[in-house]
Amino acid sequence: MQRSLMAGLVLTSALVAPLAASAQTEITWWHAMGGRLGEKVDEIVAAYNDSQDQFHLTATYKGGYAETMTSAIAAFRAGEQPDLVQVYEVGTGTMMAAEGAVYPIYQLMEDHGQDFDPSAYLSAVAGYYTNTDGQMLSMPFNSSTPILYYNKDIFAAAGLDPDVAPVTWADVEAASRAIVESGAATCGFTSGWISWVQLENFSAWHNQQIGTNENGFGSMDSKLTVNGPVQARHWENLAKWQAEGLFKYGGPAGGADAPPAFYSGECAIYMNSSASRAGVLTNIDFDLGLGMLPYYADVEGAPQNSIIGGATLWALAGASDDEYEGLADFLTFLSSAEVQADFHQFSGYLPITNAAYELSIEQGYYDENPGADLAIKQITLNEPTANSKGLRFGNYVQIRGVIDEEFEALLAGDKTAQEALDDLVERGNSLIADFVEANG
């Protein structure tokens, strides 16, 4: 049944793909950038196609991250895969394990004579996608990190200084209490992506281990260790604050209810991806303040550095040499400082190369948009430790689901924070073990 579903998907995508001009080599790219971001991608692709006439790139929007990855995999099984596919960071473990299915980027660039220097990329980004030999396997495209947004109008109404963002969790709690008690808003703070923001980034930000073997970077066969006392304390607090009305849970995965709660002025503080900035700005009519993620001041090593989320581009195996040549050419175009700086400034994603960051500084972007460089400052705040360079586990898509479920069990009062985290680790480890067995 699954297979026929996938075959159907492949068929649909084949029908949807526009017909190509015949003389040029056709390259295909499946991505998950919808809405305004999708238009930007189309713009980049059009610019590339106009810049040369040897290759023609077709970019196709395949739905959300999960759909894009699944349909690419289904297409691969049917021998109809695109040359390039955008995969979110939690799919990295799966892609890395699929050695015969991917064409590592460093090799692709080398084989086709492209100038490619991994050190041109921000190390916090590139490190996420390099193997243990320091070779880059996929091309960074859109990476972001969670930051803190707050409503200055509500802060002022609650008698707080609107120009000072909360720095520690104690600040967040005190501000939320002041806001709720003064009636300036009905909720203190909310958060998108509980798994990514309140567990993974929380751990990195407090220099707490997420898993063994350097959070899974060292070996596929690793174990989760996020049930430490610091994480348990934070989750216990979140549950307590939820019960007191200071915190509002926005739902599983991305947290669909969190953005409206912030936009409508229901919640005064909001934690989510730096790439949410464009969306926030178009949806609010109040004064916006930005800040770094809060931390517990008494935890040693905090704040460390935050980690990224987002997606990278993977070249899939099985295409012709001509197509790979075009692909390598396009990737060089895509990572040029101009294209990257433009994409960064437009979307709020991180500038992924040092050159793009410098170009943005030169263009005066950060002077005109105060706070837009918070994200990059936050991921580069300190030299990453083994606990804060990121994470890489197999079956992580499912583990993200488990994190949401356990968090919900905690909020519903079925479990204590320690129990929820212990169960999360146990269920997660069994999923990792399955992955090791299937890919070993």
Next chain:
Amino acid sequence: MLRAGLFPFPPFGFPMQTKRTTFRSYWLPYLLIAPQLAITLIFFIWPAGQAVWQSFLQEDAFGLSTKFVGLRNYVKLLNSPEYLASFETTVIFTVCTAGLSLGLALLFAVAVDRMIRTASAYTTFILWPYAVAPAIAGVLWWFMFNPSVGVLTYALQTMGYDWNHRLSGTDAMILVVLASSWKQISYNFLFFLAGLQSIPQSLREAAAIDGAGPVKRFFTVVFPLLSPTTFFLLVVNINYTMFDTFSTIDASTAGGPGQSTTILVYKVYEDGYKGLDLGSSAAQSVILMGIVMVLTFIQFRYIERRVQY
């Protein structure tokens, strides 16, 4: 509508039927059923066979390494508390949704059946939700019950009930039951109304003359005569809630909170499509297939016998 088209009447619904057509040519009957057979083979037997085979394998997502593991996918499932919980969720969800949509539809149909001039206007209104795509129905109810901006949440709050389907499994279950049955009421209503209108007026009048009140008339005359329709709708509704409510659930609760609205079909999707665990997902599909077979058997074998045609 497809199911209705396929089974306008239960296929074995007429045990007394003895009409037979005899063909002179030996090949003609086979030729005539060939298209149906081909469709069944290609769209059912073949994928179902694939699923059965896949359920014995353990594979990585890309299909690069495949291992035969026998029944291990099944053993794992049956030992997984999450999977067993999903069974329970499915039963609760199915009973509530089928019960609510059948009950309300019958109530509406009886009400409309008594009307004379405005019946067609009401019929049109009640039918509207059926034209709404399931995913849109899900989003619609998600909006109305949105903890931040929902109209119904607000109304409930003023009445002192703090609705939050993001946190409370019960609230979430109520939400998906409402969203799923809302759509199905239209469909059931149409069949009940048609069934009611085909009951001869003379029977009711005769009962009335014998002194039976409206309630008694309904339970002793109308409802038994409606039983073929009710039985047919029961089959369709159980199938609907178990298999076609996926998009409603996906758009409203996404199976949460925890796994409190993860019905079996939703779990197949989560594990197979999102989690890329094809072996386990296939095993779940096979179990579902088995459930459908058993249900169909029970329905036609035992329940159908008590139905008066």
